[in-house]
Amino acid sequence: MDFDDILKEFEASKRPGHNEDELRAEDLQRLSTAWINERMVPELLPYENELIDRVLIRIRKQVEQIELNSIELQTHEKEIKLRLVVVESELDRVQFLIRSYTRTRLQKIDKYSLYIRSNDTESAKLSNNELTYMERHLELLLELYNSQFLKNLPESLQAIDETGGGVSMIEEPDLDRPVFVKALADNVVDVDDEEVELTTNGIYVLRYRAVMDLVKVGDVRVL
Structure with a gap:
């Protein structure tokens, strides 16, 4: 694959209608959600093993391709260099999410x-590396x-x-710590033996214990 092919692949990822590109965008959204959830909830959440593996494989491939082809750039190819900066910025953003996600989990594991x-x-929530x-x-x-x-x-x-x-x-x-959440579906939760209705797109402050199961299945997003 030459450098033009890399740029075309990157630009194509910004257009809908491509299964691989849609999967990449979906994985990035899932990674962002996993990162926010891990940072905002008091407990350690299950490790996103398959998601992290897919993202890391893509990162390695893109980094290898960029390194192999960037040496072919000439000083006058300003447009290509600008696009290369865009590609690298996108990679930096994904790498930041993974590093922060990992650091947050390690802090909880230490504690x-x-x-x-x-x-x-x-213990089942840990990856093999985290367990070691x-x-x-x-x-x-x-x-x-x-x-x-x-x-x-x-x-x-x-x-x-x-x-x-x-x-x-x-x-x-502390599972009773309050958290801000956004309901992604209608649900009912128990808070101090009282039922609280969650309406889709509604934003609430609740004890984490009341919504912890909904967070894990994706019916609630932590803010």
Whole structure:
């Protein structure tokens, strides 16, 4: 594929009626939604494995094609260079979304590692790489705690995942935290044993616990 073909492919992505282009645009929208949801909700959401894989494959292909063909550009080809800047800007935007999405998830994994590790449902939300990261992070953290102060405490006080005595040392997401949401379909949710009707395109402030299931199926979008 030469550079003109790359530009044609990029320009075609801006026109409707192309299945591959429609899929690319749809994936970008899904990525944006996943990023916003992950940043705004208190819990760790399931990892978008298939979506991220498809986006990363496209990024790698476009970067390789640009690198291979950009060396053929001549200094007087200003129009082509301008289009190249547009293509690279689009790639930068997608890469930013993926990096921010990943950083947000890692921050939650760091914060709720003990909770995630002790709950099979939560652990299933992690990708393989995230699971490896969490286990290694916990291992290093425990080594640090033991070397700094835990070894000097009585054995009965050395646990960092104690849940007895009515006080849990395992930090969990605050599912009662309020969130702004936009209803994408009509629904009814329970808030303090009262039913609240959600109207399509309506915007609400509700406890996350009341809409968490709707967020995961896409009937509600977090703002």
